[in-house]
Amino acid sequence: MPSEGRCWETLQALRSSDKGRLCYYRDWLLRGEDVLEECMSLPKLSSYSGWVVEHVLPHMQENQPVSETLPSSASASALDQPSFVPKSPDTSSAFSPASPATPDGTKGKDESQHTESMVLQSSRGIKVEGCIRMYELAHRMKGAEGLRQWQEEQERKVRALSEMASEQLKRFDEWKELKQHKEYQDLREVMEKSSREALGHQEKLKAEHRHRAKILNLKLREAEQQRVKQAELERLRKEEGQVRLRALYALQEEMLQLSQQLDASEQHKGLLKVDLAAFQTRGNQLCSLISGIIRASSESGCPTAESQAEAERALQEMRDLLMNLGQEITRACEDKRRQDEEEAQVKLQEAQMQQGPEAHKEPPATSQGPGGKQNEDLQVKVQDITMQWYQQLQDASMQCVLTFEGLTNSKDSQAKKIKMDLQKAATIPVSQISTIAGSKLKEIFDKIHSLLSGKPVQSGGRSVSVTLNPQGLDFVQYKLAEKFVKQGEEEVASHHEAAFPIAVVASGIWELHPRVGDLILAHLHKKCPYSVPFYPTFKEGMALEDYQRMLGYQVKDSKVEQQDNFLKRMSGMIRLYAAIIQLRWPYGNRQEIHPHGLNHGWRWLAQILNMEPLSDVTATLLFDFLEVCGNALMKQYQVQFWKMLILIKEDYFPRIEAITSSGQMGSFIRLKQFLEKCLQHKDIPVPKGFLTSSFWRS
Numbered sequence: 089m090p091s092e093g094r095c096w097e098t099l100q101a102l103r104s105s106d107k108g109r110l111c112y113y114r115d116w117l118l119r120g121e122d123v124l125e126e127c128m129s130l131p132k133l134s135s136y137s138g139w140v141v142e143h144v145l146p147h148m149q150e151n152q153p154v155s156e157t158l159p160s161s162a163s164a165s166a167l168d169q170p171s172f173v174p175k176s177p178d179t180s181s182a183f184s185p186a187s188p189a190t191p192d193g194t195k196g197k198d199e200s201q202h203t204e205s206m207v208l209q210s211s212r213g214i215k216v217e218g219c220i221r222m223y224e225l226a227h228r229m230k231g232a233e234g235l236r237q238w239q240e241e242q243e244r245k246v247r248a249l250s251e252m253a254s255e256q257l258k259r260f261d262e263w264k265e266l267k268q269h270k271e272y273q274d275l276r277e278v279m280e281k282s283s284r285e286a287l288g289h290q291e292k293l294k295a296e297h298r299h300r301a302k303i304l305n306l307k308l309r310e311a312e313q314q315r316v317k318q319a320e321l322e323r324l325r326k327e328e329g330q331v332r333l334r335a336l337y338a339l340q341e342e343m344l345q346l347s348q349q350l351d352a353s354e355q356h357k358g359l360l361k362v363d364l365a366a367f368q369t370r371g372n373q374l375c376s377l378i379s380g381i382i383r384a385s386s387e388s389g390c391p392t393a394e395s396q397a398e399a400e401r402a403l404q405e406m407r408d409l410l411m412n413l414g415q416e417i418t419r420a421c422e423d424k425r426r427q428d429e430e431e432a433q434v435k436l437q438e439a440q441m442q443q444g445p446e447a448h449k450e451p452p453a454t455s456q457g458p459g460g461k462q463n464e465d466l467q468v469k470v471q472d473i474t475m476q477w478y479q480q481l482q483d484a485s486m487q488c489v490l491t492f493e494g495l496t497n498s499k500d501s502q503a504k505k506i507k508m509d510l511q512k513a514a515t516i517p518v519s520q521i522s523t524i525a526g527s528k529l530k531e532i533f534d535k536i537h538s539l540l541s542g543k544p545v546q547s548g549g550r551s552v553s554v555t556l557n558p559q560g561l562d563f564v565q566y567k568l569a570e571k572f573v574k575q576g577e578e579e580v581a582s583h584h585e586a587a588f589p590i591a592v593v594a595s596g597i598w599e600l601h602p603r604v605g606d607l608i609l610a611h612l613h614k615k616c617p618y619s620v621p622f623y624p625t626f627k628e629g630m631a632l633e634d635y636q637r638m639l640g641y642q643v644k645d646s647k648v649e650q651q652d653n654f655l656k657r658m659s660g661m662i663r664l665y666a667a668i669i670q671l672r673w674p675y676g677n678r679q680e681i682h683p684h685g686l687n688h689g690w691r692w693l694a695q696i697l698n699m700e701p702l703s704d705v706t707a708t709l710l711f712d713f714l715e716v717c718g719n720a721l722m723k724q725y726q727v728q729f730w731k732m733l734i735l736i737k738e739d740y741f742p743r744i745e746a747i748t749s750s751g752q753m754g755s756f757i758r759l760k761q762f763l764e765k766c767l768q769h770k771d772i773p774v775p776k777g778f779l780t781s782s783f784w785r786s
Contacts, residue, residue, distance in 0.1 A: 329390035485610035513547035569607030581660025585777025596673025666717035
């Protein structure tokens with residue numbers, strides 16, 4: 089039948105739909121057999137067909153696109169659940185064929201037309217179709233309502249979650265703020281606690297510091313008291329030592345006087361029956377003994393009572409020795425006098441008998457001693473003309489000092505200021521002389537020359553001139569000469585190359601201002617008498633310290649400087665002198681002769697070779713002089729100079745070696761090796777640090 093075919097098509101369409109492919113329960117038959125019975129019965133219109141035609145079909149026509157897209161599975165659900173369709177009277181028998189139900193929305197227009205043309209003959213199909221439509225409508229309404237409720241529920245949940253999140257965020261912020269506040273409070277408490285602990289520790293440290301300071305002050309007070317006590321004891325010890333040292337010097341002075349008296353008894357040697365050499369030997373031993381005591385006391389710094397007692401015993405022995413010698417000389421003189429008287433009487437008688445005149449001759453007093461032969465060859469004293477020149481320079485220096493005495497002893501503050509400014513202006517440029525460039529050396533020379541010429545110069549940021557005081561020029565000349573010699577004593581002694589730049593400036597100033605040169609010589613001769621050459625002699629009544637100062641030694645607090653330091657200073661001054669006599673200021677007048685040239689160096693060398701050598705001193709000074717000035721003397725005097733070197737080697741070396749002890753052979757060996765090398769090579773090398781033409785171009 090057509091209705092049955094349509095039903096099966098509907099079922100087939102439902103089976104092919106999404107819901108038809110779902111799994112269904114197999115026990116649906118247990119719910120009743122009325123389903124099968126209804127399927128097996130003839131189809132007929134339902135009592136609800138009219139309602140479907142009136143209510144469902146118009147709505148389906150209006151929403152045709154929607155109905156086409158609805159799944160056909162709803163029909164199957166309606167078939168499975170017929171109880172959901174409400175029952176109504178059978179008044180829907182006139183169902184409009186214009187809107188038949190199509191199980192499958194995907195069918196074409198041909199199928200729709202075929203369906204519309206069909207005659208609804210089965211009331212069961214119409215009922216099922218109505219149920220499907222009603223179910224779909226109810227399902228849509230229910231779905232829409234559920235969706236709306238779900239949306240509302242979700243919105244409520246979202247709002248609730250948003251509110252809850254907001255509340256939680258507020259709580260989190262409050263909790264975070266509370267935590268930060270708590271951490272801040274904890275940190276503040278920790279800091280306050282640390283501050284309290286630090287303050288407590290600081291107070292404790294302050295208390296400990298005060299306690300330690302108190303203890304330290306007590307210790308310092310005790311140490312100061314102990315230091316004052318020790319200083320007082322040291323002062324007393326030094327005073328006692330100085331008293332003893334002065335006593336030792338007095339004993340040595342008396343010992344030297346007694347020794348001179350002992351040497352003076354040499355003239356009575358022919359009268360004495362005893363050996364005078366034994367007295368002299370013992371006297372020399374006693375002099376050496378007391379000299380050793382004084383030397384040991386000077387090194388230790390404090391003579392002991394035992395040393396003084398030993399020196400007194402030696403002096404007493406010397407007195408006894410001299411007294412015994414005096415007694416022997418007195419007896420010998422008495423014997424000689426009686427003998428002479430007897431001989432005179434005999435001769436007088438013979439003369440009277442012979443009546444002839446006889447010349448009375450007294451036996452001459454011989455002065456030949458162990459050193460007699462050497463005294464005929466060499467002299468000890470300097471030549472008279474040299475001594476007069478030396479004395480004139482010293483007198484000129486003393487006269488210069490007296491000239492500016494008013495400036496140096498002035499109490500006026502302005503005069504004192506002028507004196508200090510002039511002294512700085514004169515000495516500071518000399519202190520700046522070293523192995524610098526020639527241009528810098530010329531600036532220093534011009535500054536010194538301007539100062540001596542009366543021009544204002546800058547010193548210490550102020551303008552200084554010798555015209556500020558009538559005695560200013562004398563003062564500056566004296567201080568300048570003194571500073572040149574002091575540079576030789578200190579700077580040249582330590583750095584031998586510095587002799588040449590200092591010497592060339594001094595030579596240039598000497599040439600333009602001769603009085604400065606005379607003052608330089610006066611200072612040099614006073615500090616280094618060997619530059620004359622001059623060997624001071626010990627005079628009767630002279631203090632030993634004064635004699636040592638005359639020899640060039642520095643004596644401070646009755647202490648004589650060490651021999652090495654003494655030789656070093658003498659060497660520096662001799663090197664400066666040797667450099668001055670051979671150098672000239674390159675920017676000066678070449679037509680004029682050197683104010684103190686090489687002829688004075690030749691004179692110095694000849695005179696020192698004509699004098700007896702001094703142990704350790706002569707060898708040192710000869711080496712320094714020849715090393716600095718030997719090349720210039722060789723070029724100037726040529727053959728005569730080489731003859732003098734041979735004379736030194738053959739005749740003078742043995743004399744130096746004879747008086748040089750084993751501990752002082754260093755300077756002698758150095759001089760000997762230098763001369764032997766020069767004689768071997770027949771040349772004397774240019775001294776190290778000599779100013780060449782390249783120096784002045786720098």
